[in-house]
Structure formats: C-alpha cells, structure tokens
Amino acid sequence: MKYEITIGETTRLVTIERDTGDGPATHRLTWIETDTDGTERNETHLVDLLRPSPEAFHMLIDGESWEAGCVASPDGYLVDVVGLTLAVGVVDPRRKALQLGVASAGGLLSTQMPGRIVRVMVAVGDVVKKGQPLIVIEAMKMENEMKSPIDGTIGEVYVSMGNTVETGAKLVRVDA
Amino acid sequence: MHAPLHKVLVANRGEIAVRVVRACHELGIATVAVYSEADRSALHVRNAGEAVCIGPAPSSESYLRGERIIEAALQTGATAIHPGYGFLSENAAFARMVVDAGLVWVGPPAAAIEAMGSKTRARQRMVAAGVPVVPGTTHAIETEQEALTIARGIGFPVMLKAAGGGGGKGIRKVDHEDEFASAWRSTKSEALRSFKDDAVYLEKFVENPKHIEIQVLADQHGTCVHLFERDCSVQRRNQKVVEETPCPVLPEATRQAMAKVAVQAAAAVDYVGAGTIEFLYSQASGEFYFLEMNTRLQVEHPVTEMVTGIDLVRAQLRIAAGEKLWFAQEDLRQTGHAIEVRIYAESPAENFRPAPGKISGLREPGGPWVRVDSGVYAGYEVPIHYDPMVAKLICWGSTREEATTRLVRALREYRVRGIHTSIPFLTAILSDPEFQGGAYSTGFLTPDRLARLSNAGQNARIATIAAAIARFEADIRPGRPPASTPNQSAWKLAARPGSAR
Numbered sequence: 001m002k003y004e005i006t007i008g009e010t011t012r013l014v015t016i017e018r019d020t021g022d023g024p025a026t027h028r029l030t031w032i033e034t035d036t037d038g039t040e041r042n043e044t045h046l047v048d049l050l051r052p053s054p055e056a057f058h059m060l061i062d063g064e065s066w067e068a069g070c071v072a073s074p075d076g077y078l079v080d081v082v083g084l085t086l087a088v089g090v091v092d093p094r095r096k097a098l099q100l101g102v103a104s105a106g107g108l109l110s111t112q113m114p115g116r117i118v119r120v121m122v123a124v125g126d127v128v129k130k131g132q133p134l135i136v137i138e139a140m141k142m143e144n145e146m147k148s149p150i151d152g153t154i155g156e157v158y159v160s161m162g163n164t165v166e167t168g169a170k171l172v173r174v175d176a
Numbered sequence: 177m178h179a180p181l182h183k184v185l186v187a188n189r190g191e192i193a194v195r196v197v198r199a200c201h202e203l204g205i206a207t208v209a210v211y212s213e214a215d216r217s218a219l220h221v222r223n224a225g226e227a228v229c230i231g232p233a234p235s236s237e238s239y240l241r242g243e244r245i246i247e248a249a250l251q252t253g254a255t256a257i258h259p260g261y262g263f264l265s266e267n268a269a270f271a272r273m274v275v276d277a278g279l280v281w282v283g284p285p286a287a288a289i290e291a292m293g294s295k296t297r298a299r300q301r302m303v304a305a306g307v308p309v310v311p312g313t314t315h316a317i318e319t320e321q322e323a324l325t326i327a328r329g330i331g332f333p334v335m336l337k338a339a340g341g342g343g344g345k346g347i348r349k350v351d352h353e354d355e356f357a358s359a360w361r362s363t364k365s366e367a368l369r370s371f372k373d374d375a376v377y378l379e380k381f382v383e384n385p386k387h388i389e390i391q392v393l394a395d396q397h398g399t400c401v402h403l404f405e406r407d408c409s410v411q412r413r414n415q416k417v418v419e420e421t422p423c424p425v426l427p428e429a430t431r432q433a434m435a436k437v438a439v440q441a442a443a444a445v446d447y448v449g450a451g452t453i454e455f456l457y458s459q460a461s462g463e464f465y466f467l468e469m470n471t472r473l474q475v476e477h478p479v480t481e482m483v484t485g486i487d488l489v490r491a492q493l494r495i496a497a498g499e500k501l502w503f504a505q506e507d508l509r510q511t512g513h514a515i516e517v518r519i520y521a522e523s524p525a526e527n528f529r530p531a532p533g534k535i536s537g538l539r540e541p542g543g544p545w546v547r548v549d550s551g552v553y554a555g556y557e558v559p560i561h562y563d564p565m566v567a568k569l570i571c572w573g574s575t576r577e578e579a580t581t582r583l584v585r586a587l588r589e590y591r592v593r594g595i596h597t598s599i600p601f602l603t604a605i606l607s608d609p610e611f612q613g614g615a616y617s618t619g620f621l622t623p624d625r626l627a628r629l630s631n632a633g634q635n636a637r638i639a640t641i642a643a644a645i646a647r648f649e650a651d652i653r654p655g656r657p658p659a660s661t662p663n664q665s666a667w668k669l670a671a672r673p674g675s676a677r
Contacts, residue, residue: 001648001652005640005643005644007634007636007639010636014644016645016648027645027648029641029644029645043637045641047641049645053537055593056537056593057642059638059641059642061638066635067591068638068642069536069591069593069594070643071593071594072646076643076647077642077643077646078595078596079643081635081638081639082600082635083587083597083599083603083633084600084633084635085592085595086639088640088642088643090643090644090646090647092651112529113530113531113532114532114533114560115530116560139530140521140532140560140562140563141563141564142529142530142564144529164560
C-alpha cells in the first residue's frame, strides 16, 4: 500500500507492506527522503510493532525502541512521540484521485481546535486574500484568528457569532 | 487538632484545587470542592470529600461568584475557605465577605490585600517603609505633559503602567520621546478597557533584568520569615514558563538584602499567611527594585517547598487556624536546587494556539525527586473555558545541573495523548545553553529563540512510520485494531514476549 503522509510542509510518499522475512519485524516501510540540502535517498525501515492498546504503539524500528500514540483525527492522526504531538495527514493517493473530481480543493477553512466564535469578519460574496483573518475563535481565554487558506471569494459561512464549534468543524468556504 | 478548620471549601479548580485538597486531607481536614457545569468531570471534584456545583461554565458565573461560594460553604458546614491562586484569591471584598459570614479566610487580611492591590498605593507604602522601588512616580499621573516631564527626568526608555493592571496587560515600553504621546493614549485606553480604571504611572525601564521573588510566611502573632528566592525570568508574554530556586547568579549578600526587604514589606502591611514579593534585579548594576506583592499562594510555590522542606499550603492552613510559626528564620535552609515547568494544553509549533480536547492517554513521569502537580487524568476532556495550564512538573537535584538533567529526563518520559502540550518546548528551553548558563534575563525568549525552541523536538520520521502503520492496519482490517498480526512465523511469536519486556 502507498500513503501520502504530511507533517507541516513536508509530504512523504510511503510504501508499506507486511514483513514476511524470518526476523521479528512485522512491517516494512520505504520512502524517498529529501535532506535539507535537497539530496534524495531511499529509506527503508523494518518495524516490529507491539500494540498494547489501540492507540499505543511500541515500535522497534531497525532495533531502536520508540513509543508513539496514534489518535485518529479528521484528516489522519494526532501522533505523539517523546512528548510532542504532531498533526499527521494521511491520504491514500487512489482515493484522493476519486475525490478530486467532486470537491474544490484548498478553499475550505476548518478549525483545528474547539472553541467559541467571537467574531465573523466576512460575509458571502466578500473578496479575500490568502492569510486574511476571517473568523476569530476564543478558547482558554485566548483569541485566535482563523485565516483564509487561499485568495478568492467567500462562498459560504457555516458559523455565526456565539456558536460553539468542535475540532474539524467547517467555518468558511472560499471559492478560488 | 485544627478545630477552626474542621472542613475547608476550596474556591478554585484544576491542579491548585487538587493541591489544596491534598494538604487538607493530610491534616485530617475534610474538603468541599466547588465546580462549574463544565467541570463536573474535573479531577478536583473527584478528589474532594464533597462537591457543590456553583453555576455555568463562564468563570464570571461560577468561580468568580463570591456570594454563591460562601453559600456553598455554609450549606456544607465548611468552616474555612481557601482561594488558591487567581479567581477570587486577591479580591479584598471577597475576603471580607468570607470573614463576615463567620468563616475563616485562608489568606491575608483584606486590608493587606487592598494595600498591595493598587500598584501606585503599594509603591507609596513601600517607599515609606524604605523599600527600594524602580525610579518613577508613586502616584497616578494626571496629564501627558506632566508624564513627559517626569520621563525626561529619569531618562528613556521608560515603562507606562496601568495602576490597576496585572497579568502583563496595561504595560507599555517607550523607547523615545517621539513615541510618548501615542503610547500614553493607548496605555490609558487599554487600562480603562481592561481594568475599568485609567490611572497610569511611570517607571524607568530596567534593561535585561531578572525577575526574582521572595517567599514569605507570616503568622497572626507578628512573626514573619522568608523562604528565600525564586528566579522566574523565563517568561513569554509576561507569563512565567520556568521557575527555579536558588537563582543561579544571585550573590549571597544580595539574597540576604532582598529577603530582609521582603520581610519589611510584608510587615509594613501587617501581612498574614503566604505571600510573595517580586523584584526586578539588574545583573549589570547589582541593584534590585520592588515590583509588587502577590497576596496569595503562587503557581511556582513547589520549588520553594522542594528546597526548604516546608509544605506551604499546610503552613497556610496552620497559620489560618491561629498557630504560631513552628520554626524560626535560622532553622530554614536552601538545600539543593529545584526547577518547575508549567505544562500547557497548547501547540507551540502553531504559535502557541490553545489545544483543549480529550486526553485519551496519559503517563506521568516518576523516579526520585520528581513531582507532578496535575489537574488532569486519562479520559479527561480539557475544557475550552479556562486557563490552559494542565499540570506542573517539578524536579529537585543536589545541584542545578542534576535538577536540570532530571527535569529533561522526566519531560521525555511524560506522555500526553490526544492533545498538544508545551512539553517539547519546555525540553528545548532546559537544553538551551543560555538557560543552562543561568544568567538569562526576562528577555531570554527573543522572537528568534522562541521560533527555534517552539519547533524543536520533531521526530517527524517516527511519526510518519506510526501514522502509516496505523492507517495500513485500519485499511486491511477495517473496524478492528489488530491485537496480533497474521502470517507470523513461530520465530516471531517466540520473540514477542522479549520485545514487550
């Protein structure tokens, strides 16, 4: 199987299969890693997975002991490794090809955190720039601006002042 | 044994409510928790002996409703109220209401809270008591012209401060004379908006100071001692991030002088209970200046407990019960070194956005001299309504280096699953050479360093591998997490127990 795995700005195309060799490994993963200087090289890892609970992963990666937690999120997993939680996007390229025909890409703004809508700064039909604040969400006594993902026109606003929203909730659709 | 404190109501939430409940139970005192509708599942409600719901989620309708809290105390037969920190802890009117209701207030007298509550009045009191303050005015300034004249007199840069301010709000640095007019206007309007009081005063700006504070304890019989200093100079947006004691660079003579002044300051307002006097300390000149007094328990009180062996919450309770201090100044020693870090539900890599949500898994660190003061548990949903601090991690060591390496080790052990936390950012701070050097100032977290440290600790490749496996297993065995994997050789099965050691 192949998956596109995205952390921040970096996407890796990972090939994964069960390991059927004689060693203790359960999975074999390969991808092309691009170093900071731009050089590319193949990476292959043999992983021996132990899963004490559905979210707890203990992995011996080429013999190195690593622990990770994987909690499903709307577009992949929240993965914690040594105290740092990362939002990891996982896409099956075959399914992505199917979806592309349906949804317009890139213009949907959704929230990565639950909170309360304290300001809606745009209305349907407004022309906005990428990075322009559209909605302000308050959580834990802090106000956070949610910015437009693209240049475009506001196609739909899904929330209004005072609404409480959960993680992953759609806020605004921006049409390119 | 503590007759006046038969049962204590804890007027707070989160880790500090849990901390106070623990101290009460160790003294054989019964406890009552209060909670908002959003906090039914909070840890302090589970730990206390009794619990009373005091209103809806917003603090203004629950934890800040003094009359409702007093009602809860009377209704449950509590005889005293401990306010923790924040919320109503420095509200003199509430302290008075508690006493008027016939309850014991575990805190300083309302008059002492009032005397220290206004920054300008506190400055006047301190100047009168011979306590050094940052050069500037001790009163609110009337006009912009008058303020500018004073600023010229003490020299730029200066700080404009709201008299009723706190928590880093209503403070503005002015570097040059030509910025003065606009800074004056915006400080005044921010003061009015945030604190309903547009009184503003002015102080000299001290370059690269350390924020050092002295812990004091005073009983009701006129005895006041200090429990040495804490260095709280690692700050982000004027909020403390890391606290340690002793301060790694404070000369002994200055420590003694500062402590003496702190005891003077407390005596000047007839202080009772646990309090903290904050100072700015200039490493360049060796001078120190009174900043303000916090008339309550501090978030960072555990580091003092770790080096002195004095349980400050227990001491607060015994003092409130009328006991005389059971130790003298000369009995107190700073033994070894202690450091605390504050763990927030926030995402450092995403500009520290708050990260409330469900903690699906939690494993706290352990081992010798590791202390976790936490308000959360596995399965708990961190609510969106309150402060994002979820826990504090404190380590002691015989030396500063030992305490630092132990704290880094403990942070690496800490597992919080399901939400983002500041743990990797804290690990990066403790590993920073300037922090380790000890001479860092309140300017330590420059924008550059903040950007570097808040993105530290990414194990992107490990996360990639874990996410790929998680998805792969879900795709080939939908709806069923694989407890065991198919097509395993006998060799692999035999090897399995070994890998689970």
